[in-house]
Amino acid sequence: MIPLSLLIMSLLLSCGGAILCLLLKHREEDIRLGGSGVGIAAALAGLGAGLTAIGAGQPVVLDAAGPYPFAHFVLRLDPLAGLMIAVISLLSLVAWIYGFAYVREYAGRGVGAMGFFMNAFIASMMLVVAADNAFWFLIFFEMMSLASYFLVIFDQDDEAVGAGFLYFLVAHGGSVLIMAAFFLMANRAGSFDFAAFRAHPLPAPLDSVAFLLAFIGFGAKAGMIPLHIWLPRAHPAAPSHASALMSGVMIKIGVFGIVKVGIDLLGASAGPAMLGWGLLVLAFGAVSSVLGVVYALAEHDIKKLLAYHSVENIGIILLGVGTGMIGMALHQPVLAVLGLMAGLYHLLNHAVFKGLLFLGAGSTIFRMHTKDMEEMGGLARTMPWTALSFLVGALAISAIPPLNGFVSEWYTYQALFAAALDGTPLVKFAAPIAAVMLALTGALAVMCFVKAYGIMFAGAPRSHHAEEAREAPAAMVAGMAVLAVACVALGLLAPLMAPVMGRIAAATIGTAPVTLAVGTTLLPGDAQQATLSTPLIAILLIAMAFLPIALKTAFAAKRGGDRKVAAPWAAGYLPDHHMPASAGSFAQPIRMFFAPLYTMRRSIAGRWTGIALGFERVVTLARRTEPLADRSIVAPIAGAVDASGKWLQIIQAGDFRIYCLYIVAALIALLALAV
Amino acid sequence: MLTFSHLILGLFQALLLLAAAPLVSGLSRMVRAKLHTRHGPGLLQDYRDIAKLLTRQDLTPPNSGFAFRLMPAVMLTTVLVIAMGIPMLTRFTPVAPIGDLITVIYLFALARFFFSLSGIDSGSSFSGIGGSRELTMGVLVEPVMLLSLFVAALLAGSTNLGAIGSAIADGHVRSATATVIAALSFAYAIYIELGKLPYDMAEAEQELQEGPLTEYSGPSLALIKWAMALKQTVVVAWFVGVFLPFGSASGMSFFGLLFGLIAFAIKLVLIFAAVGVVENSVARVRFRLTPQHSWVGVGAASLAFVFYLVGL
Known part of the structure; x- marks a missing residue:
């Protein structure tokens, strides 16, 4: 049961880290320290869970009956899940160490939210591979x-x-x-x-x-x-x-x-x-x-x-x-x-x-x-x-x-x-x-x-x-x-x-x-x-490397000191920064030789763009239908209410004596009804 | 299993090849001179060149980094290690854990990686283009090499180069036609890998000022020249060890090894003489047309594969 308890510890730490990141969302320096610390602890526990699960060889199962029969909560750590958990933990360990300095790049843009989602992301990945x-x-x-x-x-x-x-x-x-x-x-x-x-x-x-x-x-x-x-x-x-x-x-x-x-x-x-x-x-x-x-x-x-x-x-x-x-x-x-x-x-x-x-x-x-x-x-x-x-x-x-x-x-x-x-x-x-x-x-x-x-x-x-x-x-x-x-x-x-x-x-x-x-x-x-x-x-690579090094040093005494020249040779022209290989030029032969594959990518991408466009069209259509309902149902009713209100305003002239007259008229009408 | 004497044999053959490599490149120069009806500089000229370069000043371009400085040593080292794994004097690979066809192909990629990287690192445009071409040639040639060797390996039941060579030498291959075609396509791939005309792309002297070598000088250039001569020798030895293992020793006896050495030397000289003749009777292929040529290799290797599948 050691792997499972370590896994649960790691998950609890991740949850704690997530909540911590939300609570401290206005104190980014504390999130950096606290979030990374908790994250590293969670990752170490996860790493332990993964490695012990691989070592155990036999699957370990945690069976917690849920309230519904179909949602039977079972965690199972077999060696494969153990490997995945170890990989997830190793990478999240490094990500937290790295993130300690890296999230400065995002200062003032919601470091707390980032910490929350990172924790949620890591914990859910671990749960996916362990869920049975x-x-x-x-x-x-x-x-x-x-x-x-x-x-x-x-x-x-x-x-x-x-x-x-x-x-x-x-x-x-x-x-x-x-x-x-x-x-x-x-x-x-x-x-x-x-x-x-x-x-x-x-x-x-x-x-x-x-x-x-x-x-x-x-x-x-x-x-x-x-x-x-x-x-x-x-x-x-x-x-x-x-x-x-x-x-x-x-x-x-x-x-x-x-x-x-x-x-x-x-x-x-x-x-x-x-x-x-x-x-x-x-x-x-x-x-x-x-x-x-x-x-x-x-x-x-x-x-x-x-x-x-x-x-x-x-x-x-x-x-x-x-x-x-x-x-x-x-x-x-x-x-x-x-x-x-x-x-x-x-x-x-x-x-x-x-x-x-x-x-x-x-x-x-x-x-x-x-x-x-x-x-x-x-x-x-x-x-x-x-x-x-x-x-x-x-x-x-x-x-x-x-x-x-x-x-x-x-x-x-x-x-x-x-x-x-x-x-x-x-x-x-x-x-x-x-x-x-x-x-x-x-x-x-x-x-x-x-x-x-x-x-x-x-x-x-x-x-x-x-x-x-x-x-x-x-x-x-x-x-x-x-x-x-x-x-x-x-x-x-x-x-x-x-x-x-x-x-x-x-x-x-x-x-x-x-x-x-x-x-x-x-x-x-x-x-x-x-x-x-x-x-x-x-x-052998290390051993053989002694040979060229020895060759170079053996003749070192015979030659003048090494030095840097002013510029690489450029066929007699003045070298400038456009001359060296660039990202584009270096791969150019492959782009030329494999041109049909790049054309294919464009057509596949076009297909996907088509799907995305389709979705956009649906959204636009929805946007167009929504006002339609507005115009044909909601707007007439609102208009009618408005118009009747305006019409009613006639009797509300603001003169105190007319209101008294209304009251008297109403009284007479009621008396007449009663009689 | 790898024993101490195997390791010594591997070391011996690597150093022997290192010592002989300038001789082999000298031979190529002599063949060229004879075909030009010139007198030629003599067989030993490359030794003299290397010795002189080793005593010259080492100049580096201003913006180069450690990739540029490391490359000559990395390249020579890698090719030496490969030389330990290829069967040359013997049927079996001296250092078996290196003499696997996949390992050898990927070890060459290590040399290629640094060779091309130094091209970018030097900051020279010629070197950069040379590096790019070197890698492109790798992309075009490596699949051909792998497929032709894979077919031979399937026929022998092992990916160990020595095992493939032994099976071919003993005639223990199921399909002779497939073996011959695989040998031809591998020879073609090897020829491209040699970097000689008409496929002199990365270090093209007239076109690119020797590509990644442009900015090297002094001892670094000496090491690269030596490493490249060694690489050409090792590449040919690779072909000989797998597809022409006839005459090499099957055990570790002294006379067997001696005989194997003589046979190996004769095969090497013959092949390089033939390569020299081809090299000097053709013009350079335009770089953008090279895929058409490498497709021939792919086609031949595929043909070998089909013959293997059919079992002819």
Whole structure:
């Protein structure tokens, strides 16, 4: 019961923090200190809950009977929920540390409200993953969407409100579909408890319908293409530490939902249809990963660029999850565990490095007051710690060994390879194509992050602000440092982490664990297939680096001192600030070579704009109908009352004697009636 | 399992390749000179160049940061580590946990990352364009490399480069046609990766003043020149180790290794001589037309994949 009590402690602390933030709303300095303090405590308790739940291995259940039979309040902490809670807590811990300094940016604009919604957002995310009843799941899911909606529209400008509206639309459209899926299952099970869903599996065609509904619903939340359209607008609009939480954690709830429905609730009893589900997830994953990064490359707004990378990484996670589902459908437990484990590992890794990158972007925005990369440049000199952290994040998200992004992508490749090796013909065809998509994604991601880091932090300052930027406050650097260290640790300590992920995956699927590491070597279940050792790569990289350093120093005495030249060579012309590579020019070859994909985005965006326009038309129509009712019903009555009043005014002349005459007349009339 | 002697072998082959790399680039220069009916600077000219550059002053542009200064060391280091994982003298990979096809592709991405980043960091427009092109070529080539190696790996049942090479050497692959086509498409991808004409894009001498190398000088330039020669050698060794492993040692015996070394050297010289002839008989492809060329590679790799699926 330790995990549950820690979870409840964390939730109570979050509630307390939320109330505190509202009570102190006029004393912003106190909110900064108190809100962050309580938030950090809640996050630490949550982290404890998550880790102990993973360690326990067995699900822990809290069953509190509610007043209504359908709203049976059940919390269940299985290893998967434990992983999610640990990820949520880790990121919220860092967000609170970072936010301590960062919310100064929002001084006087409702820091209390921001603290309230952050607390509500974090608590509802934890409750979503722990809830074991469809009714409460949906309630908390809605709470999560609402709290994050208010964070998106925090800036209150046109862009934020527009983005918020689109987000609101997609989030609720998604939850309607999820609701429909749960109703199908509840109809069969006769209860809204997930335990009942597991006990009464849906018959053959209905389970595919339920899965499809849930997949689209949760896919909209996860931001997979083509339901991603809200994501690159909503995430950049929110404050950076909230963006880190949204991109790092909230969209993972979508993936969690797909795993929950596809594997936990329906997967165990699903028939051959499950192969189709797995291939569907795989296909959506492959498309999302490539298109996400292609669109990211064309962005100049650093937060939009990062948001598109979230779409990409959701795609990579779905590749793993899809392979896991294929493994379940083919009754190959090793493949199933390998695929799901790769997806979950990437889920954790992406949360860490995307959180880091959003915080890094937040730090530069904090100093620069712009999101446009073209205005930055040369920040590595003025903000060295931010630059270093961002570089670690950029290398990790580009899947550069030996950092964490590489490890999970390596497992994804290995899962795809294993699927291609002994799958059905369709799987044999699909898995290598997915692997090629992943390779294309990897190459594009490297390009994108060379561009992001290079344009922001390298070269000459591109604006006056960039020249005068200062390092971010200590709390913000500390927040980034925690995540940068986590990126390195999750990569180098992969031989310890991979088996844990494997156990979580195995427990979720319900099979025996698979050997994923021996000593310092990682292997995908079978050492013959492949091996990898990130600690060894790190050691060799460090050891080999002595050679070039020694070569350089050995001849140092023979040559004159190093010096800086006046300017880079510009073919004899005077170099000016228009000459170096810019965000636009650097990605220009890709925009040229992949032009059809960008055209496609415009047409998809047009479709969505069409939907949004449709909604606007409805609103306008409502606005036009409302006065109509006014004119035809309310206005005539009001007019009649008015007119009769005017008419009555005639008898009210204001002369005292006439009023006396009225009284006498009335008396006579009454007497006459009485007689 | 990785043993100490494997590690030593890996180290030995990395250092051997490092020592031989200027010789290989010198060979390319000699082939070019012969085709121009010139006398040529001699096989050892690149050693002399490097030695001289190491004693020259190191100049850096005014706005460059640590990415610019780190790059030569990072690049040389990375390529050396890759060299430890590729089967060259032996059938098996000396350091197996590096000799995985995915790991090797992504380790090259590490070198590429810093190489291109230094281009932006130098502040020169030529370097920036060179960096952008280097990454674009990576985008066009990496999928081809992965697919062709993936097909070979599926035929061998392992993604370890040594295991694939052994399976090919022993004839334990189910589809000979698929293997040959995969080898051809991989060779094409490798050729593009070499950065030689007609695909001399990122370090184009006449067009971009050697791209990201523009602003380097002295010892930094020496390290980069050396690293690039080493990279070209390693890339070719990668192809040889996987698709032409004939003659390499299957055990750790001294004579086996010696014989493997001789076979490897002969293969390397032949391939670089052939590359030299091709390089000097074509003109540069226009950069905006490169996707049309890389599609040929994609097509060939896909063909290999189809042959694998059909099982011919």
